[in-house]
Amino acid sequence: MYRVWHTTLYFADYPEQTKNFHHIANAQSDSCVQFKDMSKILVIDDDVDVLSAARLLLKRHFGQVDIEKNPEKIPFLINNTQYDVVLLDMNFERDNSSGREGFLWLDRILDINPQIAVVLITAYGDVEMAVRAIKSGATDFILKPWENDKLLGTLKSVLEARQQRLDKADGKATKSGNLPNIIGNSPAMRQVFDTIERIAETDANVLILGENGTGKDLIARAIHQRSHRRDKPFVSVDLGALSETLFESELFGHVRGAFTDARDDRAGRFEEANGGTIFLDEIGNITQPQQARLLTVLQQRMVTRVGANKPKAVDVRLICATNSPIYQRVAEKTFRQDLLYRINTIELDLPPLRERVEDIVPLAEHFLKQYRKQYNRPVNSLSPALVKQMQQYPWPGNVRELQHAIERAIILARGNTLQPEDFFFSATPAATEAPFRENLQLEDLEKRAIQKALAKFNGNITEVARELGLSRQALYRRMEKYGM
C-alpha cells in the first residue's frame, strides 16, 4: 500500500504553475538549501498518489521536481527542460502488466536525450522486466512501494555515475579538438569536417548520404552542436519507422478528437524542435503523399496539427539523411525532385568504411580506448595481423560494425593485444553461430528473433525494426547488447 498525501498537484504542462511551484519548493526548503542537490528530476506515473508522494519527498532534496501523469507529454517535457533523471513507471493504465509501454517510452527518452538517466519504477515481481530494461538503456530501477531512503540512495548514486560519465565525455571533447569523438583521417572525412565547420553556423538545409552505420546521425548532431541553435532541441525522427497513419500526427501533431486515439492535444516533432534542429532520418523511404505533405511544410515553414485548421509557424533547421540512392529514386520518379532540391542545399556524402581504409585503425583505436575503460580490461593494442585483416574486410555494417567488433573483442580477449582470433567478422558464414554469453532465457529469445528478422530482411534495419515493433535506435541498442 502506498501512503497517500493530499496535496495540490502542479503538473509540468502548466509552465506558470510549475514556475510557482519551484518557487514555493525552494522557499519551503530554505533551511537546508546548502545541502540541496540542484538536479532536475521528472517523475512519470499514471497514479497521482505516487506522483504526489514522490514530489513531496524529492523536492526537499533536489532543485527541480516535475511530475506528470500522461506519458504522451514526455517528449515535450524533456525537449524543453534539461532533466538529469527521469523516474518512469513501467506500467500504464492501458497496458498494466507487460511493461511494453514503459519500454517504448524508455526508448523514446533515450532517443531524444541519451544523457538522461532513466530510473524505472516497477512493481514487485517485475524484477526480470527491470533487468531487461536496464540492458535496454535504463540506468537503474526501484520497486514500489519504495522506501524513501532507498529511493534517495538510488537517485544519489545514479546522479553521481551520470556526472562522472559527463565529466569524462567533456575531457575527451576538449582533448580531441573541434569535432569531438568524430574520427577520420581519410581525405573524404577531412572534407566532411571542413564542410561542417563552414556550414554549421548557417541555417542551410543539409542532406547526409551514406550507408547504414557510416555516421550520419553523429554528423547531424555535430552540426547542431556547432550551430547557434545548440542550446535548443535536437529532435531526431526516424521516418522509416513511421506508419502511414502515424506520419502526420507524429510530425505535425494533432488536436484532441482528431482520431480515435487522440485523447489530448499533442505537439508534433516539428513543434518540439522549434528554435532548434530537426533531423529527418531515412527520408528516402517516405511515400509520395508523405513527400507532398512534407514539401508543403518545408515551403511554408508552418505546421497544422491533424484536426486543426490554424497553421503555426515553426523555426527549425532541417537536416535529413538517407541510405537509399536518392538520385536514382528521383530518376525513377519515386522521389520528388522539388523535395530533393528543398532538402539538399548542402550535401554531405559519407563513404562506406571499405572506401576509407585510412580510417579503420584510428577508429579501432578510438573504440579500443573507450571499451577498455568501460569494461576495465587491460587490452591496449591491435596486433599487426589483426590490422591487416581489418583493412581487408569489407565492413558491410560500416563504423557501427567495427565498433561492435572491437567491443566484443575487448570483452573476450585474453591478452593485452587484440589478435585475429579475438575478433569476429560478421560477414563470415560463422557469424550467426558465434559463441556469446548465454544469459536469461528472455534474452536468448530476443536475440534469436533479431537474428531471424535480420536474415529475413537481408540486414535491412528499417524493415527488421518494423517487423519487431521497435524503433531503429532501439533495435541498434539491442544489437549492440548482443554484439551483433
Ligand SMILES: Nc1ncnc2c1ncn2[C@@H]1O[C@H](COP(=O)(O)OP(=O)(O)OP(=O)(O)O)[C@@H](O)[C@H]1O
Ligand atoms: N567517424 C566516426 N567516429 C567515431 N564514431 C563513429 C564515426 N562514425 C560512426 N561512428 C559511430 O558508429 C555508430 C553508428 O553511427 P551512426 O548511428 O551515426 O550511423 P548512421 O549512418 O546514422 O546509421 P543508420 O543509417 O544505420 O542510422 C555510432 O555509435 C557512432 O557513434
